[in-house]
Amino acid sequence: MSAPKRILILYAHPRSRTSIVQTQMRAAISGIENVTIHDLYATYPDFMIDVRREQALLLEHDVIIFQHPFYWYSSPAIIKEWQDLVLESGWAYGNGGVALQGKFLGSAISTGGTREAYLETGRNRFTIEELLRPFDQTAYLCGMAYMAPFVIHAGRQMDDGQLSGHAEKYRDIIMGLRDGRINPLKHLAENHTPSPDFKAAYKAAQKGEKNAF
Amino acid sequence: MHFDTFLSGAFVYLAAAVIAAPIAVRLGLGSVLGYLVAGIVIGPAVAGFIKAGESVMHFAEFGVIMMLFLVGLELQPSKLWELRRPIIGLGGLQVVGTAAVIGLATYASGFGWQQAITIGLILAMSSTAIVLQSMQERALLKTSVGQSTFSVLLFQDIAIIPMLALLPLLAKNPVSESQAGTLIAGLPAWAQTLAVLGAVSIIILSGRYLMRPLFRMVAAAGSREIFVAFALLIVVGITLLMQQVGLSAALGTFLAGVVLAESEYRHELEMDLDPFKGLLLAVFFIAVGAGIDFSLIAKDPLKLIGLVTGFITLKLLVMFFIAKAVGMAKADASRFTFLLSQGGEFAFVLISFVAGLGILGVDDAALLIAVVALSMALAPLLMLFDEKIIQPRFAKVSQDGEADVIDQNDAKVIIAGYGRFGMTIGRFLLANGIKTVVLDHDAEQVESLRKFGFKLFYGDASRLDLLEAAGARDAKAIVIALKDREKSERILEAVRMHFPHLKVFARAVDRVHAYEYLNNGVDTVYREMFDSSVRLAQDLAVAVGKHPYEIHRAAALFRKHDEAIMRKAAKHQGDVGRIMDIVRAGRSEISNVLASDRGEEVVDETKAWLSDNRPDA
Numbered sequence: 001m002s003a004p005k006r007i008l009i010l011y012a013h014p015r016s017r018t019s020i021v022q023t024q025m026r027a028a029i030s031g032i033e034n035v036t037i038h039d040l041y042a043t044y045p046d047f048m049i050d051v052r053r054e055q056a057l058l059l060e061h062d063v064i065i066f067q068h069p070f071y072w073y074s075s076p077a078i079i080k081e082w083q084d085l086v087l088e089s090g091w092a093y094g095n096g097g098v099a100l101q102g103k104f105l106g107s108a109i110s111t112g113g114t115r116e117a118y119l120e121t122g123r124n125r126f127t128i129e130e131l132l133r134p135f136d137q138t139a140y141l142c143g144m145a146y147m148a149p150f151v152i153h154a155g156r157q158m159d160d161g162q163l164s165g166h167a168e169k170y171r172d173i174i175m176g177l178r179d180g181r182i183n184p185l186k187h188l189a190e191n192h193t194p195s196p197d198f199k200a201a202y203k204a205a206q207k208g209e210k211n212a213f
Numbered sequence: 214m215h216f217d218t219f220l221s222g223a224f225v226y227l228a229a230a231v232i233a234a235p236i237a238v239r240l241g242l243g244s245v246l247g248y249l250v251a252g253i254v255i256g257p258a259v260a261g262f263i264k265a266g267e268s269v270m271h272f273a274e275f276g277v278i279m280m281l282f283l284v285g286l287e288l289q290p291s292k293l294w295e296l297r298r299p300i301i302g303l304g305g306l307q308v309v310g311t312a313a314v315i316g317l318a319t320y321a322s323g324f325g326w327q328q329a330i331t332i333g334l335i336l337a338m339s340s341t342a343i344v345l346q347s348m349q350e351r352a353l354l355k356t357s358v359g360q361s362t363f364s365v366l367l368f369q370d371i372a373i374i375p376m377l378a379l380l381p382l383l384a385k386n387p388v389s390e391s392q393a394g395t396l397i398a399g400l401p402a403w404a405q406t407l408a409v410l411g412a413v414s415i416i417i418l419s420g421r422y423l424m425r426p427l428f429r430m431v432a433a434a435g436s437r438e439i440f441v442a443f444a445l446l447i448v449v450g451i452t453l454l455m456q457q458v459g460l461s462a463a464l465g466t467f468l469a470g471v472v473l474a475e476s477e478y479r480h481e482l483e484m485d486l487d488p489f490k491g492l493l494l495a496v497f498f499i500a501v502g503a504g505i506d507f508s509l510i511a512k513d514p515l516k517l518i519g520l521v522t523g524f525i526t527l528k529l530l531v532m533f534f535i536a537k538a539v540g541m542a543k544a545d546a547s548r549f550t551f552l553l554s555q556g557g558e559f560a561f562v563l564i565s566f567v568a569g570l571g572i573l574g575v576d577d578a579a580l581l582i583a584v585v586a587l588s589m590a591l592a593p594l595l596m597l598f599d600e601k602i603i604q605p606r607f608a609k610v611s612q613d614g615e616a617d618v619i620d621q622n623d624a625k626v627i628i629a630g631y632g633r634f635g636m637t638i639g640r641f642l643l644a645n646g647i648k649t650v651v652l653d654h655d656a657e658q659v660e661s662l663r664k665f666g667f668k669l670f671y672g673d674a675s676r677l678d679l680l681e682a683a684g685a686r687d688a689k690a691i692v693i694a695l696k697d698r699e700k701s702e703r704i705l706e707a708v709r710m711h712f713p714h715l716k717v718f719a720r721a722v723d724r725v726h727a728y729e730y731l732n733n734g735v736d737t738v739y740r741e742m743f744d745s746s747v748r749l750a751q752d753l754a755v756a757v758g759k760h761p762y763e764i765h766r767a768a769a770l771f772r773k774h775d776e777a778i779m780r781k782a783a784k785h786q787g788d789v790g791r792i793m794d795i796v797r798a799g800r801s802e803i804s805n806v807l808a809s810d811r812g813e814e815v816v817d818e819t820k821a822w823l824s825d826n827r828p829d830a
Contacts, residue, residue, distance in 0.1 A: 014762055015763065016760050016762075017760060017811070018811070041760070041761070042760060042761045042762065045761035045762040046765055
């Protein structure tokens with residue numbers, strides 16, 4: 001058994017109070033040991049993101065998850081701002097940018113539309129994983145592995161029981177990732193092959209862990 | 214001097230100045246030439262209203278002394294350091310080069326080497342009074358050629374110190390006539406040298422440690438006359454001290470000026486002394502004109518004309534050679550040459566000094582004085598020649614070159630009032646590298662803030678001359694940050710009238726004050742309490758459980774909305790009922806606006822999602 005993985009949830013919702021689905025999801029994973037929920041809109045209401053602090057947080061965790069409503073086929077604005085500022089060249093990518101290599105990146109999102117709407121034949125024409133390609137590639141460039149996204153479709157149309165069932169499932173996945181019950185390598189996003197940088201860093205980390213025991 | 218004769222003398226001088234200067238300026242000759250001619254006219258040679266200018270000269274030299282003090286005030290040690298290369302390089306080249314050439318010519322005409330060196334050095338000086346005044350009138354001071362010329366003048370002014378200290382060493386007879394009344398009379402040469410250096414250090418030390426607290430005390434009294442009196446007292450005091458050790462008072466005051474240049478009272482001093490300086494300088498130029506000894510000319514006109522022509526020609530040649538050697542453009546080189554090719558008022562000081570030391574004979578000294586005075590009288594004509602005849606030839610070429618303006622006072626922003634409000638503004642601008650000049654009328658405030666390293670000056674910001682001195686002409690904006698409404702209003706008036714290009718940013722002490730500014734056309738007005746109240750409310754709302762981002766937007770919206778209401782209400786200033794209506798309507802409006810931003814007013818939004826119309830959740 002390996003040590004528990006530390007998980008960072010980067011939570012972004014500009015109108016947190018009006019959200020039903022995201023609030024449930026967030027409640028489901030609150031107060032779990034080794035799971036840090038970081039509410040970006042609450043921490044940086046003026047968008048003045050503290051880059052060093054964010055980088056330090058990233059270093060302290062093994063799995064990074066963007067949790068947010070799926071706005072306009074992407075994330076709310078603050079996540080883009082966060083990426084633009086925190087994922088610096090020379091730190092996250094580029095020459096000497098090795099800080100995040102070997103870590104896992106994931107997305108936990110809620111959509112208004114149904115699953116059917118996100119099919120080639122649906123009104124949104126593309127699948128969720130196709131629309132998440134920018135996140136997929138961001139992970140790749142930073143030497144991280146991008147996991148299959150967790151998606152709750154049309155949560156507002158569900159009854160309480162259904163919705164809490166989905167939230168429970170989210171909690172199970174997070175706990176499983178934390179405890180090693182779920183091997184993230186076996187649940188990567190469609191067509192995502194991690195970069196050689198990831199593989200090397202991941203292997204080195206595994207070895208280091210074994211040696212430690 | 215009897216009071217009556219003083220009054221009639223003053224009348225003649227003032228009348229001459231008032232008549233001659235405007236005519237000369239209108240004819241495009243510059244005021245200096247006007248004064249000189251007026252001096253010749255009222256002097257013994259022509260009208261004979263005044264006798265030889267000797268006694269007046271002494272009085273008028275005080276104008277030069279004051280000018281040097283003011284020149285010193287303009288020269289913070291830091292600026293001096295910036296100009297170190299032109300000063301030492303160009304200035305050194307000029308003094309050494311001119312002294313060598315003139316010295317050689319003197320030696321060749323049969324003088325001893327001591328006399329040759331002495332005369333060379335004396336004639337190397339140019340007239341700071343004439344050149345600075347002329348440059349000011351032609352607005353040349355901030356151009357690159359102006360800076361070069363100024364550097365040379367400055368080096369000459371500084372070179373006086375070692376000259377006065379070292380010339381006694383050339384004397385065969387150390388006991389001097391002119392120093393008979395001084396404390397150091399009768400001392401051997403080395404002791405006199407020591408005394409000179411000692412006096413200089415006294416001025417520097419007292420300027421550094423004694424004058425600032427004195428100024429603060431005087432300024433705290435809050436009366437302008439006392440301040441002016443104190444400023445004059447300093448100059449007179451230094452003059453007396455210098456006379457006691459037989460040193461040039463101009464030099465002493467110049468030093469004191471440099472020492473005080475970094476003081477917060479600099480602008481105030483400059484303004485208070487400027488009229489005195491101007492008036493006394495006028496008298497000085499008149500006295501120079503009146504003092505030209507025409508009997509000496511009459512005795513041997515050819516010899517004197519030859520000497521003056523030779524002197525000026527040598528100087529012109531050396532200057533031009535130097536200007537070209539340091540790579541000046543032709544137009545600049547010509548200007549530089551014609552500006553500096555005359556004898557200076559320091560020459561008078563030095564001549565009587567060395568005559569006292571016995572280095573020069575009385576006749577030679579008188580001749581030398583006549584040469585210098587005539588060259589000074591001719592200087593404005595030479596400058597005119599350059600300006601009207603030579604410069605036009607370069608006009609086309611130099612248009613690009615002339616744009617080469619060196620900003621000495623390139624402050625972008627003036628802050629009037631440096632209390633709690635203005636200080637924050639100043640700190641922010643400073644932190645962002647925006648050059649700022651600060652004016653405040655509270656002497657103690659100014660003093661305490663300077664300890665924190667702020668660059669600020671003492672004075673009433675509604676005074677035109679202080680605004681001018683602070684660089685209002687070149688600045689982009691002014692912040693009126695006083696809490697005193699009346700003073701703020703006066704500053705606004707002064708700015709509107711004299712510096713309409715300045716963008717005004719105003720502190721309003723309350724809503725009504727803000728209305729006043731808005732109705733006066735000042736759009737950038739800030740209620741002093743408003744922003745901090747909103748910020749506190751914002752943090753408070755978060756502390757009691759509101760979401761930070763929601764409240765962040767709410768605060769921004771509130772701010773915007775309230776500003777709009779204020780602008781609306783300002784149009785009805787005085788109509789209390791109407792304003793109440795607007796404010797009341799605004800209050801309910803803002804609640805709706807905020808609710809709408811929170812997304813609360815659209816009750817049907819969930820339905821919209823249900824119908825799967827929107828891609829978000």
